[in-house]
Each structure stands twice: as structure tokens, then as C-alpha cells.
Amino acid sequence: MAVQQEVLKAFRFALDPRPAQLEVLLRHAGAARWAFNHALGMKVAAHKEWRCQVQALIDQGVPEVEARRQVKVPVPSKPRIQKHLNLIKGDSRKGCLPEGALGPERPCPWWHEVNTYAFQSAFIDADRAWQNWLGSLAGKRAGRAVGYPRFKKKGRCRDAFRLHHDVKRPGIRPVGYRRLRLPMVGEVRLHDSAKRLVRLLDRGCAQVQSVTVSRGGHRWYASVLCKVVVELPGKPTKAQTQRGTVGVDLGVKYLAALSQPLEANVPESRFVDNPRHLVRTEKQLAKAQRALSRTQKGSARRHKARRQVGRLHHEVAVRRATVLHAMTKQLATRFATVAVEDLHVAGMTRSARGTLEAPGKQVRQKAGLNRAILDAAPGEVRRQLAYKTRWYGSKLAVLDRWFPSSKTCSACGWQNPRLTLADRAFHCDGCGLLTDRDENAARNIARHAVVADDSPVAPGRGETQNARGAPDPAGLKANHQGASKREGTSPPRTVPPQRSNPLTLPDPHGQQPAKHP
Structure with a gap:
């Protein structure tokens, strides 16, 4: 209901x-x-x-x-x-x-x-x-x-x-579908359509509270915060219940590996390809940053070059957000429960430089891996799923950070302690299962994840769990130290x-x- x-x-x-x-x-x-x-x-x-x-x-x-x-x-x-x-x-x-x-x-x-x-x-x-x-x-x-x-x-x-x-006397309001009135600025034309907001205001289901105007790259954006009366589903729909629980293993090779296909009867949709937005723009970014390094501080050419670099980075961020929003909405609307890992992204992307006494090894390779992880944005996926599952009637389940999901057989539970990141296939010596490493991890996540509480999570500032603030063992939070995911340790x-x-x-x-x- x-x-x-x-x-x-x-x-x-x-x-x-x-x-x-x-x-x-x-x-x-x-x-x-x-x-x-x-x-x-x-x-x-x-x-x-x-x-x-x-x-x-x-x-x-x-x-x-x-x-x-x-x-x-x-x-x-x-x-x-x-x-x-x-x-x-x-x-x-x-x-x-x-x-x-x-x-x-x-x-x-x-x-x-x-x-x-x-x-x-x-x-x-x-x-x-x-x-x-x-x-x-x-x-x-x-x-x-x-x-x-x-x-x-x-x-x-x-x-x-x-x-x-x-x-009671709103000075921030849409004017038609293509204009937004801002105090002391006037009616500003929109690139988008404000039809959804206008219809909510006309029905009396929304009330504008504030607007945050910001610049990203070469664009100016207005984020209109509204108090909206919505109908939150009390339980999953019949279609969501039929699909059941889906385990989501976030990674770099694939943006997400699922325990069951995203679209029914389409086995290929079990893996969500990683668009690698930053890699696709690397050549353009390198060219723009070289042009920026050749300019003189305070010059007009430097200002122009900086705008070009900022524009490219902004376009990458917009494309990344579009893909993540589309994927998280499909997960939240098609399944009754979405299970994810409790990843510590800050620990996973920590620098490998080490200290003078014990310098890190393969620093350049680790830097490239860090960029790839941040480009996939697993923390943002977790944040979006936290509130979208609540909006669409599904639930979010979280797997313990220390569970060895990749090293455990999803069929019999046998663990392979010698599995490395270079092994892309999982072979079980107990039952003979041979499957993709990420798919095996997704099945374990779906089986062992625990459903979080029903309290509101992401829409406000009091988020109970996130990629940085999840509960950690041994009192690590008290010392402001997170723990990266180390399976089997x-x-x-x-x-x-x-x-x-x-x-x-x-x-x-x-x-x-x-x-x-």
C-alpha cells in the first residue's frame, strides 16, 4: 500500500x-x-x-x-x-x-x-x-x-x-516550461523543460524552498529544491517480487556484474559495460592540458585554456552521471532487493607511494587503477541506490566489507585462498564450478547480503551508511582510518x-x- x-x-x-x-x-x-x-x-x-x-x-x-x-x-x-x-x-x-x-x-x-x-x-x-x-x-x-x-x-x-x-510570495518560480524566475536576475531561459516541476506546482503537490545556482565547466545550472508530496510504495510491485534479489558486483572491467540479467531472458544484460568516460577523453585532455602548461599566468590565453580543460572535465562528469542514473534506476525498479558490497572507496584508491623507508612499488600502475576506480564511481552508485530503492518500493541489502565474495564458490561455499586479481575466471576445486569471477562474486553478494533498515537514508544529510562512513571493525572509525576491501584477511x-x-x-x-x- x-x-x-x-x-x-x-x-x-x-x-x-x-x-x-x-x-x-x-x-x-x-x-x-x-x-x-x-x-x-x-x-x-x-x-x-x-x-x-x-x-x-x-x-x-x-x-x-x-x-x-x-x-x-x-x-x-x-x-x-x-x-x-x-x-x-x-x-x-x-x-x-x-x-x-x-x-x-x-x-x-x-x-x-x-x-x-x-x-x-x-x-x-x-x-x-x-x-x-x-x-x-x-x-x-x-x-x-x-x-x-x-x-x-x-x-x-x-x-x-x-x-x-x-x-507565501514566491520569487523563485518557473515561468512556462522554458524559463525560471530568479530574484534580482529575472527570467532565465532553460536548456531543459520544467514541465514536471510546473505540473507538480499546478496540482499543489510541490512547494519551492530554495534554488542553488552553480557553474560547472561552461554551463550554469539551477537546482530548485522543492518540498514534494509523493506516494512511496510500501512494498515491491508484483514484477519486482518475481525478479527477486539481484547481486551487484561493481568493478572496473565491467561497470557492474549482476547475479541475474538486468532484462529478463537476455543473458547478455548480466554484465553492464564500463563506458570508461575518462579514457575516451584522455587524448583531448592531454592536448588541452599541454596547451594550458604553455601559457603565462594571468594571461588571457591561460584563461581560455583553463576554460577548455574545465569544459572537458565537466563533459566527462555529465556523461558519467547519465550512465549511473540510468543503471541505478533500472536496478531499483526491476528488482525487489538490490544487494551491493560495502566498499571502502577511499581505501581502495589510496596512493601506493609509501614512505622513504618502505617506498611503494608499481606506483604508476596503482595510479592508473585509482583513476579507473574513481571513473567507475562505486560510491556514487551506492548513494543513488540508497534513495532510489526507497522511492520505487525495493530494498537495499549490504554485504559485509570483509566477506570474501570473489574467493568463495557461489555453489558449494569452498574458498580459493590463492585467487589473485589477474585470475578473471573462478574454478572451484570442490564442485568443479567454472564461471566468470565477477559473476560468481555477484551471486555471493545476492546470497549473503543483509537488508538495511527502513529508515530514510540518502535524501537528507543523516545518511546511515555510505562508502566512507560504514561501520568498521576494530574501532577504525575512531582513528579516522578506513579499511580497504581485503578478501580473506x-x-x-x-x-x-x-x-x-x-x-x-x-x-x-x-x-x-x-x-x-
Whole structure:
């Protein structure tokens, strides 16, 4: 039985702005970058002040733990930063500065030329970056360690900004099927059609919350976030139940090897070919990057060459996303349960350079393998399956990271400890089974994977499991160390984290701060 539920969905459109509109978009992106740096600067200043006061007490003979407890320097958040900016900002519309003004030192006198939400959303992003660092520092955030927040630099960060509006008087709305109205930008033409969004709005099933405008390569995109009332299937359909469970073995030779054909009665669809988007564009990328290396920094030719390199990389990303979305939707809609491995992509693609005492071997080959794995994007496949299975009534099952799926016979359970990556066929000495290595692994995944809980996973920020934040044995998460998939071996030993700074950062919630690693 279908259940109506209110979820957040984003509708992404490619924009076709006019030259005047393009200048406004760039102005908003620059304002958001400036606002983020301004907010982060105030936080960093408070952190430095706290460290100076703690160090002064330590120099006076106060124990370090007691000094940290005594010093309280609050880190400013969005409301305080916004009030402070309103007091000090200038205004270029006035012919002369007000009495007592700081003259040319007044910041952002152009604030009235952009939407106010470009500033407010940047302040929110700065708060989130700071809290992510705090959570990672305290061990409350899953995945790899989050470093100290960094300032954004023009030309080195993504041009993007986010706008909100009053839902009772919407300023962000589609105009027809081919235009999108943005506050202070106007009606921007779309390369795509907004028919799906318009029909949901007309039926009263959707409500626009915000829009994120960003530049990727040579394109500008608008991601319209909406609160949508959808009917989520409570159970798989009859067709999905008949197909049952499919095991998905993600790899490089094949994008995915399945335990049963993707299309019924079509044995060839058991293997999904790997398009190898990056390999197909290698020659063009090499030519464009050589042209970029011959230019002089700051020149117009360098700017043009950089745009060409960015355009090629963006086209590769778009083609990769198209293939992955098509495959994950077919898996989620055609089967009742989709079983995948709990791969640790960050560990699989770790560099093989080693150390000075024990340098890595075959570094160039490992670098090529890392590129091939990242081009296949197994982590993105897992992320998409997490929410699409919930949308279409199917379930996601996850196989334990340490299960030797490739070395285990899918017929009798015998394990081949001598199987290497060069062996592309699996031969069982117990029952005589001879099959493709990836197909054998897919059957094991379908048989031994465990269905995850029914809680919402991917649409929000509280994803319970992903390619980086899955539960790991031996307390590896506490030390911010993942474990790559090693079939038939025990988990690696943990290594205590290195600490480069004994001082800590003030906790905005008044709790005892954790040490800076």
C-alpha cells in the first residue's frame, strides 16, 4: 500500500542566460564567496584569540587543562555575524559616507546589488563548515577527517550561491516550461523543460524552498529544491517480487556484474559495460592540458585554456552521471532487493607511494587503477541506490566489507585462498564450478547480503551508511582510518593518530573541547 510522504526533491536545470544576466550571476557568486570568507574570518579570529589567552595562562604556570577550562571566547555564528556586518557595511548609492564612517575601509558597499539571501546562505555554509570540523574533531562525524575550514579563492573554488524566498510570495518560480524566475536576475531561459516541476506546482503537490545556482565547466545550472508530496510504495510491485534479489558486483572491467540479467531472458544484460568516460577523453585532455602548461599566468590565453580543460572535465562528469542514473534506476525498479558490497572507496584508491623507508612499488600502475576506480564511481552508485530503492518500493541489502565474495564458490561455499586479481575466471576445486569471477562474486553478494533498515537514508544529510562512513571493525572509525576491501584477511591494525597541535578550539556549546589532531 502506497504511503503519502513529504520529501525534499531537487530539480536541476541547465540555464541559458543572456550576457547581462551572466554578469548578475557572477556578481552573486562573488558576493557569496566574499560573505563566506568574512564569516570564516571572524570565526578564525575568535579561535586565535582563544589560543593566545590559553597560551598566556600556560606561560604563567597554569596547567593546560585548567587553562582551557578557564578561557571562554565564543565563536560568532550567523546571527551575530549578520548584525555586525549590518553595522559596518557601506553603501555605494549614497553620494557621501555617513558621519563617523570609516571611509574606504567600509566593507561591501555594493551589497544592495545582490540578493540578501546570497549573504545569509553563505553565513550558514560557514557555520556548517565550522561544525563539520568540530564534529570530526570530537569523533562524532562519520567518514574521513574534516580539516580546518579554508577560505575560498576566486578561480580556485566553485562559483555558486543559494537563494531563498518567502513561500507565501514566491520569487523563485518557473515561468512556462522554458524559463525560471530568479530574484534580482529575472527570467532565465532553460536548456531543459520544467514541465514536471510546473505540473507538480499546478496540482499543489510541490512547494519551492530554495534554488542553488552553480557553474560547472561552461554551463550554469539551477537546482530548485522543492518540498514534494509523493506516494512511496510500501512494498515491491508484483514484477519486482518475481525478479527477486539481484547481486551487484561493481568493478572496473565491467561497470557492474549482476547475479541475474538486468532484462529478463537476455543473458547478455548480466554484465553492464564500463563506458570508461575518462579514457575516451584522455587524448583531448592531454592536448588541452599541454596547451594550458604553455601559457603565462594571468594571461588571457591561460584563461581560455583553463576554460577548455574545465569544459572537458565537466563533459566527462555529465556523461558519467547519465550512465549511473540510468543503471541505478533500472536496478531499483526491476528488482525487489538490490544487494551491493560495502566498499571502502577511499581505501581502495589510496596512493601506493609509501614512505622513504618502505617506498611503494608499481606506483604508476596503482595510479592508473585509482583513476579507473574513481571513473567507475562505486560510491556514487551506492548513494543513488540508497534513495532510489526507497522511492520505487525495493530494498537495499549490504554485504559485509570483509566477506570474501570473489574467493568463495557461489555453489558449494569452498574458498580459493590463492585467487589473485589477474585470475578473471573462478574454478572451484570442490564442485568443479567454472564461471566468470565477477559473476560468481555477484551471486555471493545476492546470497549473503543483509537488508538495511527502513529508515530514510540518502535524501537528507543523516545518511546511515555510505562508502566512507560504514561501520568498521576494530574501532577504525575512531582513528579516522578506513579499511580497504581485503578478501580473506583480518582487519588491519590501528595506528594512533598523529597530533601536530596540542591546543584545542573553544566549543560553542560550552562542552569540554577535544584536542586538535
